[in-house]
Amino acid sequence: AQSVTQPDIHITVSEGASLELRCNYSYGATPYLFWYVQSPGQGLQLLLKYFSGDTLVQGIKGFEAEFKRSQSSFNLRKPSVHWSDAAEYFCAVGVHGNTPLVFGKGTRLSVIA
Amino acid sequence: GAVVSQHPSWVICKSGTSVKIECRSLDFQATTMFWYRQFPKQSLMLMATSNEGSKATYEQGVEKDKFLINHASLTLSTLTVTSAHPEDSSFYICSASYYGYTFGSGTRLTVV
Numbered sequence: 413a414q415s416v417t418q419p420d421i422h423i424t425v426s427e428g429a430s431l432e433l434r435c436n437y438s439y440g441a442t443p444y445l446f447w448y449v450q451s452p453g454q455g456l457q458l459l460l461k462y463f464s465g466d467t468l469v470q471g472i473k474g475f476e477a478e479f480k481r482s483q484s485s486f487n488l489r490k491p492s493v494h495w496s497d498a499a500e501y502f503c504a505v506g507v508h509g510n511t512p513l514v515f516g517k518g519t520r521l522s523v524i525a
Numbered sequence: 526g527a528v529v530s531q532h533p534s535w536v537i538c539k540s541g542t543s544v545k546i547e548c549r550s551l552d553f554q555a556t557t558m559f560w561y562r563q564f565p566k567q568s569l570m571l572m573a574t575s576n577e578g579s580k581a582t583y584e585q586g587v588e589k590d591k592f593l594i595n596h597a598s599l600t601l602s603t604l605t606v607t608s609a610h611p612e613d614s615s616f617y618i619c620s621a622s623y624y625g626y627t628f629g630s631g632t633r634l635t636v637v
Binding site: 444446448453454455456458461502504506510511512513514515516517518520 | 531556557559561566567568569571574618620622625626627628629630631633
């Protein structure tokens, strides 16, 4: 069964600083990979996804992620963080449309002035 | 496109009553929908997979008699929390797959 590890429970960055959130997955083949963001009390918003092709994926809000097969990783990055980026970030893995996503435990991002 | 509408957004109910949560795919047909539960400051845990026209598949540890799932059409799946108790208070989110996974906005259930 596939699994997702987000090693960082909580990260604090200064506004304007760069950000990288780590995600490692365990699966025999290349799964579908996703990053979602969730603000308190809200639903999930898709930031970006990887199915195949170019391993550097651009998403919304200036986020990007890079799929590295050799490391089984799909880390999320942003060059300059804004205060509004403070939220919970979830990495998720899927196999195909009729199977559910498996989520990591999430990384809470705090942004300080 | 690919919008999933979930209602209600929040609900408060008395202990012992039942609550129904609806999940609709607005612009596509969803043969499969997924129901997740999220406790405060935790990740999403899959409760069940809902298949149109057939019985839902529940994850281990999820009480199928308490969390009734019905997927009667290609655009609607419902989750009914029966005889709700305070420990059922949680955030419930549905999801459907259409060239990716689309999530509803979630339902905050509080049982008092």
